[in-house]
Amino acid sequence: MFTRSAxxxxxxxxxxxxxxxxxxxxxPAFAQQxxxxxxxxxxxxxxxxxxxxxxxxxxxxxxxxxYFWLGHLFEGLMTTDKNGNIVPGTAxxxxxxxxxxxxxxxxxxxxxxxxxxxxxxxxxxxxxxRLVDPVFASEYxxxxxxxxxxxxxxxxxxxxxxxxxxxxxxxxxxFVVKLENPVAFFKSLMAFQAFFPxxxxxxxxxxxxxxxxxxxxxxxxxxxxVSWKKESSMRMEKASxxxxxxxxxxxxxxxxxxxxxxxxxxxNFRTGGLDITGLDKERLxxxxxxRLQVKTFADGGVFFLExxxxxxxxxxxxxxxxxxRIAISRREYINKVTGVPGDKPAFGLxxxxxxxxxxxxxxxxxxxxxxxxxxxxxKLIKEYLAETKQSKxxxxxxxxxxxxxxxxxxxxxxxxxxxxxxxxxxxxSVPFKTRLQKQRDGQFDIVSGGWGPDYLDAxxxxxxFTTTNDNNHGHYVSKAFDDLIVKAQRSGSMSxxxxxxxxxxxLLVVTDSAIVPIIQRxxxxxxxxxxxxxxxxxxxxxxxxxxxxxxxxxxxK
Amino acid sequence: xxxxxxILRRLMLAVVTLLTLFTLTFFLMRAVxxxxxxxxxxxxxxxxxxxxxxxxxxxxxxxxxxxQMERIFIHGDFGTSFRTVGREVNDIIxxxxxxxxxxxxxxxxxxxxxxxxxxxxxxxxxxxxxDRFAMFLCVAGISVPSFLFAFIFQYCLAVYPxxxxxxxxxxxLRPAGWGEARDFVMPSITLALGIIASITRMLKSQMIEVGFxxxxxxxxxxxxxxxxxxxxxxxxxxxxxxxxxxFPMLVFTMSGSLIIxxxxxxxxxxRAYMTSIQNSDYNVIMGLTxxxxxxxxIANLITDILYGVxxxxxxxx
Numbered sequence: 001m002f003t004r005s006a007x008x009x010x011x012x013x014x015x016x017x018x019x020x021x022x023x024x025x026x027x028p029a030f031a032q033q034x035x036x037x038x039x040x041x042x043x044x045x046x047x048x049x050x051x052x053x054x055x056x057x058x059x060x061x062x063x064x065x066x067y068f069w070l071g072h073l074f075e076g077l078m079t080t081d082k083n084g085n086i087v088p089g090t091a092x093x094x095x096x097x098x099x100x101x102x103x104x105x106x107x108x109x110x111x112x113x114x115x116x117x118x119x120x121x122x123x124x125x126x127x128x129x130r131l132v133d134p135v136f137a138s139e140y141x142x143x144x145x146x147x148x149x150x151x152x153x154x155x156x157x158x159x160x161x162x163x164x165x166x167x168x169x170x171x172x173x174x175f176v177v178k179l180e181n182p183v184a185f186f187k188s189l190m191a192f193q194a195f196f197p198x199x200x201x202x203x204x205x206x207x208x209x210x211x212x213x214x215x216x217x218x219x220x221x222x223x224x225x226v227s228w229k230k231e232s233s234m235r236m237e238k239a240s241x242x243x244x245x246x247x248x249x250x251x252x253x254x255x256x257x258x259x260x261x262x263x264x265x266x267x268n269f270r271t272g273g274l275d276i277t278g279l280d281k282e283r284l285x286x287x288x289x290x291r292l293q294v295k296t297f298a299d300g301g302v303f304f305l306e307x308x309x310x311x312x313x314x315x316x317x318x319x320x321x322x323x324x325r326i327a328i329s330r331r332e333y334i335n336k337v338t339g340v341p342g343d344k345p346a347f348g349l350x351x352x353x354x355x356x357x358x359x360x361x362x363x364x365x366x367x368x369x370x371x372x373x374x375x376x377x378x379k380l381i382k383e384y385l386a387e388t389k390q391s392k393x394x395x396x397x398x399x400x401x402x403x404x405x406x407x408x409x410x411x412x413x414x415x416x417x418x419x420x421x422x423x424x425x426x427x428x429s430v431p432f433k434t435r436l437q438k439q440r441d442g443q444f445d446i447v448s449g450g451w452g453p454d455y456l457d458a459x460x461x462x463x464x465f466t467t468t469n470d471n472n473h474g475h476y477v478s479k480a481f482d483d484l485i486v487k488a489q490r491s492g493s494m495s496x497x498x499x500x501x502x503x504x505x506x507l508l509v510v511t512d513s514a515i516v517p518i519i520q521r522x523x524x525x526x527x528x529x530x531x532x533x534x535x536x537x538x539x540x541x542x543x544x545x546x547x548x549x550x551x552x553x554x555x556x557k
Numbered sequence: 558x559x560x561x562x563x564i565l566r567r568l569m570l571a572v573v574t575l576l577t578l579f580t581l582t583f584f585l586m587r588a589v590x591x592x593x594x595x596x597x598x599x600x601x602x603x604x605x606x607x608x609x610x611x612x613x614x615x616x617x618x619x620x621x622x623x624x625q626m627e628r629i630f631i632h633g634d635f636g637t638s639f640r641t642v643g644r645e646v647n648d649i650i651x652x653x654x655x656x657x658x659x660x661x662x663x664x665x666x667x668x669x670x671x672x673x674x675x676x677x678x679x680x681x682x683x684x685x686x687x688d689r690f691a692m693f694l695c696v697a698g699i700s701v702p703s704f705l706f707a708f709i710f711q712y713c714l715a716v717y718p719x720x721x722x723x724x725x726x727x728x729x730l731r732p733a734g735w736g737e738a739r740d741f742v743m744p745s746i747t748l749a750l751g752i753i754a755s756i757t758r759m760l761k762s763q764m765i766e767v768g769f770x771x772x773x774x775x776x777x778x779x780x781x782x783x784x785x786x787x788x789x790x791x792x793x794x795x796x797x798x799x800x801x802x803x804f805p806m807l808v809f810t811m812s813g814s815l816i817i818x819x820x821x822x823x824x825x826x827x828r829a830y831m832t833s834i835q836n837s838d839y840n841v842i843m844g845l846t847x848x849x850x851x852x853x854x855i856a857n858l859i860t861d862i863l864y865g866v867x868x869x870x871x872x873x874x
């Protein structure tokens with residue numbers, strides 16, 4: 001066998017390929033041994049993340065796939081525990097000044113990088129400065145402005161040098177962050193990827209290649225990257241250097257494949273090749289029939305209709321917007337259109353999981369109204385027609401993507417709105433990027449939009465619709481709304497902020513009906529029997545496998 | 558000498574073709590709404606400015622055009638991906654092309670060998686059972702989309718044996734994955750089906766056509782043995798047009814199939830191409846387009862030369 005392959009190799013590249021393929025094809029016994037039973041015994045998890053992480057640089061990652069890996073490889077000053085509470089991470093202690101504007105973090109003496117070096121305050125200073133550096137141009141730099149770190153906004157605008165950032169290492173173990181205003185959720189921000197420490201020496205040594213391969217990623221988290229085959233597989237193993245290594249039960253987490261195709265991933269799961277993978281509604285029934293463990297969770301996203309309120313546009317009229325809000329039955333929409341278990345109706349902009357002062361925000365700031373009220377909507381439209389002396393509502397269009405799901409959603413809306421508004425409703429179905437460009441340029445009447453949270457506070461949703469926000473595609477302009485948001489930005493009291501947000505949300509959704517919230521998105525996924533401690537998050541690493549383990553008792557099947 | 562002059566002229570023509578391809582791609586990409594920085598979440602204006610500066614997108618269009626042309630055609634550097642931080646397009650091609658190419662090569666090999674065998678047997682054995690089977694395969698191979706075949710194979714060859722028949726998952730085929738020899742099996746067969754279909758049909762009709770020609774009749778009349786007649790006269794003449802389609806077919810198959818790569822988790826170029834288009838990743842789109850263009854041009858050149866070798870009546874130049 002070896003002589004044969006050696007013969008093949010001595011020829012041209014073409015024959016090598018053929019020889020390689022034919023030879024190895026006939027000996028499948030060489031396949032690597034790793035069944036689900038082996039993984040149970042070794043405390044290893046195989047999962048499908050669907051894609052290659054676009055950025056393993058903590059200061060640059062903006063997507064959920066990158067976050068999953070980064071959240072296991074690195075750890076911020078703060079972190080989350082197995083219940084999702086914010087607790088000290090790489091910092092053992094944090095002191096907040098009376099003004100709420102100065103945070104002093106003490107770095108753990110036993111916090112180490114994966115190569116054994118100590119984690120110091122300088123590593124955080126370097127990372128924070130890098131995040132706002134206009135030359136580095138991180139897409140996530142705005143999070144430093146959200147955190148209100150002193151001078152962050154001016155540095156991004158190139159009005160001040162990077163060294164003026166209000167985040168400084170006093171010595172190796174003391175890191176001080178100064179804020180422009182108190183920020184109620186500052187500690188929770190310090191647990192997120194953009195604020196992870198970064199090693200200056202590694203960045204300088206590797207330059208543009210930083211964080212593009214196993215040997216130029218050095219983390220400080222519970223897991224260490226050991227293999228990365230581009231677009232193919234990744235593997236991380238428990239890091240013995242981690243200060244809290246004794247709390248980590250898993251030995252390894254691996255993405256043995258990067259399958260975009262849900263059907264293929266489903267097949268790998270049911271044959272024992274994966275322990276966690278996403279599930280779509282088409283395969284839900286099969287999964288249930290085969291008695292696979294199906295779980296659901298809120299993925300964090302809220303979807304809503306945005307109406308173009310620019311002057312001269314049809315939906316600049318408030319009555320028509322209100323009609324839209326009450327006409328849609330959110331329940332029916334979920335049952336008939338999305339059909340994903342875990343989807344929930346959205347009456348407000350802020351999703352149910354968002355924390356408030358002591359309970360969740362939604363428990364403290366309830367918001368509901370009657371929907372599916374076609375008669376009520378028609379009454380408002382009649383009033384609009386009388387006021388504008390028209391006999392019929394002018395025709396309008398819905399801007400939508402060209403995916404199968406987007407088509408199904410917009411067709412449902414089209415039929416509903418045709419009935420309610422008694423006029424022609426068109427669908428402008430375009431490719432993804434064209435839709436983004438059109439909504440940005442205001443070339444639409446109604447567009448279906450959505451938002452996923454950047455951090456765990458209602459502000460991540462509420463500031464979207466201030467007058468100057470680029471994501472305010474419909475150009476909703478309200479001085480009262482803007483004022484409430486600014487007040488909330490400057491307040492360090494959570495209970496006061498909940499009140500401000502409640503008022504702002506009522507104004508935005510109910511009074512002005514500037515947007516029409518529809519659903520809080522849910523997702524279904526498959527989880528292998530016996531795997532416990534898997535946490536699904538709306539912000540940060542998702543899934544969070546730091547506290548997961550195989551339950552030895554139920555190691556059957 | 559004539560051959561050399563022919564090759565030189567074709568190579569010069571290739572450069573012109575590539576430059577045209579480059580220019581068209583450059584401007585068409587920018588004519589499509591959205592750019593690499595268009596995201597679901599709008600990037601704040603200041604950050605956007607900083608990013609444009611970093612990537613050179615703030616320069617006037619003609620400057621970007623000339624700079625990129627210089628980088629690609631003089632330095633052979635396709636640049637870096639906008640989407641995947643630090644990922645060089647040259648690395649994408651170097652690492653992911655061999656994957657697509659090996660899958661493509663294996664499927665063309667399977668496809669051509671099976672197709673030629675089936676085509677010959679079907680022609681000699683018209684309306685026989687093999688002929689009927691071959692014709693069924695032809696219709697299916699051409700009309701059924703490959704993702705459906707991928708799905709059927711995944712179920713029949715992996716899911717069913719593993720879950721119902723309890724085959725050993727260590728050695729049996731897995732539904733999707735990459736990195737082991739067994740992972741070649743299903744994607745290659747899926748890709749090969751289309752090739753088998755077109756080759757079988759073409760060869761069968763060629764064989765029949767040649768069978769009616771004057772020189773076959775003459776050979777028969779001369780009393781040439783059946784084996785000699787079929788192998789040396791009929792097949793040799795019938796196979797000629799097949800040769801002319803094999804190379805373009807090979808190039809096409811080696812450049813990667815999005816559906817096969819997505820469905821079986823193969824880290825090939827088809828997948829990279831699709832991702833780049835979805836993200837308006839200018840450098841990757843351009844790099845892969847120019848690469849495929851060059852690959853196709855060279856393959857066509859080789860086909861032309863080979864054709865002349867097989868059929869002495871055709872002389873290049």
